[in-house]
Amino acid sequence: MGSETYHEPYDVLSPAARDMHRALWSLIEELEAIDWYAQRAEVTNDAELRAVLLHNRAEEIEHAMMNLEWIRRQDSLFDKNIRTYLLKDVPITEIEEREEGKEGGGGESEGAGASLPERGGSGRGLGIGSLRGR
Template sequence: MAYSEPYDALDEKTRDISRAITSLREELEAIDWYNQRVSTTQDQELKDVMAHNRDEEIEHAVMAFEWLRRNMEGFDEDMRTYLFSEGSLLEVEDKATAAVAPKGPASTMTIGNLKN
């Protein structure tokens, strides 16, 4: 595990988040590699085994994402905005941004986050 900051300067929560992100990165890399092998192997049984393994790694990655949603600020809000949305993701962003900061005359009033 690689840290960009001195290990002793990191609190335990930050270390756990780093562990989760490292695991997620490893799972995503495994998904990609298995998926490439599924695509290229000519042996049907090996293709099936690699696909099975890839799909298990997808489960692992999603579990890591869910842990991050529960434990790292920012994931929950963005997942609620983008996951299972439909249509253009940039339009989803525009709508979410408009809900937080409506266009129009400048005002000192804020309406808060309407996404939740």
């Protein structure tokens, strides 16, 4: 079992890492399908075909959001960023500035690898605690 999209040997990746890979690639494929259906719907001259294609596009959006929700539930850094950036009414480019103001400075509140699972872990962080102030 393998994939051309794996960058590391499949057999050394944890089951959690393999599942995340599956979910991420499923999300990519759903987003690609959304784009394809939208393009096809835009250029067809047949109203009934356009309706079918737009219906299919809507289904793919549902699938993409289901994948994204699974990813959010597995990865604390995705969860944090989804909660920060999605479903907001303020200008998107201002969200980061507002969040940094709340935290009292720049930079990430967690380390760059904070969302990586431990070997055989849950996918909810490294489990090593904060490295700040040490």
